[in-house]
Amino acid sequence: MTTTLKGIAASDGIATAKAYMLVQPDLSFSKSSIDDPEKEIDRLHAALSQSNDELKIIREKAAESLGEEEAQVFDAHMMILADPEFTGAIESKIKDDKENAEAALKDVSDMFIATFEAMTDNAYMQERAADVRDVSTRVLAHLLGVTLPNPALINEEVIVVAHDLTPSDTAQLNKKFVKAFVTDIGGRTAHSAIMARSLEIPAVVGTQSITESVKEGQMLGVNGLTGEVIVDPSDADIAEFNKEAKAYADQKAEWETLKTATSITADGKHYDVAANIGTPKDLDGVLANGAEGIGLYRTEFLYMDSAELPTEDDQFEAYKKVLETMNPKPVVVRTMDIGGDKHLPYLPLPEEDNPFLGYRAIRISLDRQDIFRTQLRALLRASAFGNLRIMFPMIATIQEFEAAKKIFLEEKANLQKDGVKVSDDIQLGIMIEIPAAAVLADQFAKHVDFFSIGTNDLIQYTMAADRGNEHVSYLYQPYNPSILRLVKNVIDAAHKEGKWAGMCGEAAGDPIMVPILLGMGLDEYSMSATSVLKIRSLMKRLSTADMAKMADVALNENISNDDNAALVKKTTGQ
Numbered sequence: 294m295t296t297t298l299k300g301i302a303a304s305d306g307i308a309t310a311k312a313y314m315l316v317q318p319d320l321s322f323s324k325s326s327i328d329d330p331e332k333e334i335d336r337l338h339a340a341l342s343q344s345n346d347e348l349k350i351i352r353e354k355a356a357e358s359l360g361e362e363e364a365q366v367f368d369a370h371m372m373i374l375a376d377p378e379f380t381g382a383i384e385s386k387i388k389d390d391k392e393n394a395e396a397a398l399k400d401v402s403d404m405f406i407a408t409f410e411a412m413t414d415n416a417y418m419q420e421r422a423a424d425v426r427d428v429s430t431r432v433l434a435h436l437l438g439v440t441l442p443n444p445a446l447i448n449e450e451v452i453v454v455a456h457d458l459t460p461s462d463t464a465q466l467n468k469k470f471v472k473a474f475v476t477d478i479g480g481r482t483a484h485s486a487i488m489a490r491s492l493e494i495p496a497v498v499g500t501q502s503i504t505e506s507v508k509e510g511q512m513l514g515v516n517g518l519t520g521e522v523i524v525d526p527s528d529a530d531i532a533e534f535n536k537e538a539k540a541y542a543d544q545k546a547e548w549e550t551l552k553t554a555t556s557i558t559a560d561g562k563h564y565d566v567a568a569n570i571g572t573p574k575d576l577d578g579v580l581a582n583g584a585e586g587i588g589l590y591r592t593e594f595l596y597m598d599s600a601e602l603p604t605e606d607d608q609f610e611a612y613k614k615v616l617e618t619m620n621p622k623p624v625v626v627r628t629m630d631i632g633g634d635k636h637l638p639y640l641p642l643p644e645e646d647n648p649f650l651g652y653r654a655i656r657i658s659l660d661r662q663d664i665f666r667t668q669l670r671a672l673l674r675a676s677a678f679g680n681l682r683i684m685f686p687m688i689a690t691i692q693e694f695e696a697a698k699k700i701f702l703e704e705k706a707n708l709q710k711d712g713v714k715v716s717d718d719i720q721l722g723i724m725i726e727i728p729a730a731a732v733l734a735d736q737f738a739k740h741v742d743f744f745s746i747g748t749n750d751l752i753q754y755t756m757a758a759d760r761g762n763e764h765v766s767y768l769y770q771p772y773n774p775s776i777l778r779l780v781k782n783v784i785d786a787a788h789k790e791g792k793w794a795g796m797c798g799e800a801a802g803d804p805i806m807v808p809i810l811l812g813m814g815l816d817e818y819s820m821s822a823t824s825v826l827k828i829r830s831l832m833k834r835l836s837t838a839d840m841a842k843m844a845d846v847a848l849n850e851n852i853s854n855d856d857n858a859a860l861v862k863k864t865t866g867q
């Protein structure tokens with residue numbers, strides 16, 4: 294029966310295909326005492342060998358679709374399966390303690406995980422804890438006779454359905470087969486949504502109930518522009534989806550003509566329209582869409598895509614690639630922003646009640662200087678190959694910026710002493726994503742070279758509304774005058790000190806927000822590469838003088854997000 298759900302439109306595009314349920318099955322079991330250990334050991338061996346066969350296939354597919362490096366994590370998993378210390382300990386538990394295989398597996402893997410996690414002075418061994426966890430889940434699934442979803446194995450056109458997608462799940466999706474994804478929870482600025490936009494996979498998030506409304510293999514229609522999802526669409530529905538998909542493709546073709554143009558308003562003012570990237574692989578999209586630079590390189594994905602902390606050389610290669618490709622266009626590289634919804638399996642962070650208010654980003658970097666210095670050295674070495682700007686995330690105080698800058702200067706001096714060539718012209722800036730920094734922007738502007746406003750976090754912290762929680766998404770209000778006033782304060786403060794102000798939060802690519810930002814004089818707009826041409830086309834139609842008048846009303850007369858959205862739509866004819 295046809296059912297229609299409405300979620301949050303998270304990534305543009307329209308698709309129809311079968312549902313692929315990326316849902317963790319029930320892996321619960323009870324511990325029991327067994328009387329035939331041999332039989333139980335046979336069950337264990339069968340599960341180990343099925344897991345190994347499965348991993349071989351996953352490894353091969355992952356190498357094809359994601360690359361050799363990302364596939365290597367599965368080698369580590371197979372090594373654990375073949376490790377007699379691991380399997381022998383499980384067998385002993387079955388034999389000596391008469392435990393059923395499920396319980397013996399759990400007890401032994403818990404013990405291995407705890408031992409690895411306790412090796413705080415050995416990052417490599419700590420990283421193995423995540424591998425053991427993954428492998429034992431796979432073996433357990435085989436013991437229980439249930440199938441784990443394996444996104445890397447998808448080899449036909451599907452729409453992925455999940456309760457939520459972590460950034461690493463999203464990174465595993467192969468665009469060739471995954472035509473869209475739909476989730477129960479999440480918001481437009483959750484990282485899986487941001488990644489969907491850079492992968493150009495249509496997405497609808499926060500439907501609340503998609504996992505209950507659809508079964509594996511059922512047809513789905515997804516409209517990432519409106520947030521509409523239809524389960525079991527009729528022929529007429531499918532025809533309508535195809536029509537809308539065609540209209541969207543035509544619109545995209547029209548934007549394409551602006552690929553080599555610069556971004557100029559109707560009254561002749563030029564603004565930089567740049568792109569956000571997560572990995573060097575995203576450069577294809579940046580070039581295809583003619584971005585005028587990179588306004589945010591989220592380097593944490595380099596750490597998340599790796600099975601262990603990336604070395605200085607690994608990082609150097611990635612940064613060099615991006616800088617060389619973009620040269621002479623500027624590249625703003627943000628130092629690692631781990632924490633919040635971004636985790637590293639090999640860097641266990643403390644359990645926190647409020648991870649978004651906790652140990653993340655620059656707070657970790659200033660604490661774990663070993664990690665931070667390695668990253669800065671890699672960046673400094675890469676600076677010789679292009680136009681590098683470095684940005685620190687989640688800065689709340691001027692002292693944090695000064696501490697980060699001091700470490701940067703120390704590493705620069707160290708490299709120069711060793712005769713390594715580094716650029717002498719690296720701008721150092723900060724993300725403005727904490728209200729404290731937005732309020733104190735006039736003081737910050739005396740210390741930094743630039744600001745880049747991170748509205749994704751700035752809105753959530755200002756409105757006290759979690760960016761990924763669909764229950765409070767009504768409070769996530771980019772055009773609320775309170776947010777606009779903070780943004781204006783930041784832009785004016787930068788200009789007063791002769792510095793530039795950009796924005797790299799998702800609002801910078803929002804066609805309703807951009808006219809207001811133009812009116813407030815924002816200098817640089819950095820967005821998902823797939824939004825660049827849409828925004829360039831919009832700017833071409835707008836006059837900054839008119840937008841300034843409109844922004845004045847939005848900031849000083851209107852009192853709500855909706856009033857401001859309506860004002861922009863009316864003024865700009867959207």
Ligand SMILES: C=C(OP(=O)(O)O)C(=O)O
Binds near residue numbers: 726
């Ligand atoms: C760009 C931002 O950073 P991230 O989305 O990575 O938190 C932001 O907060 O707006």
Ligand SMILES: [Mg+2]
Binds near residue numbers: 726747749750
């Ligand atoms: Mg942020």
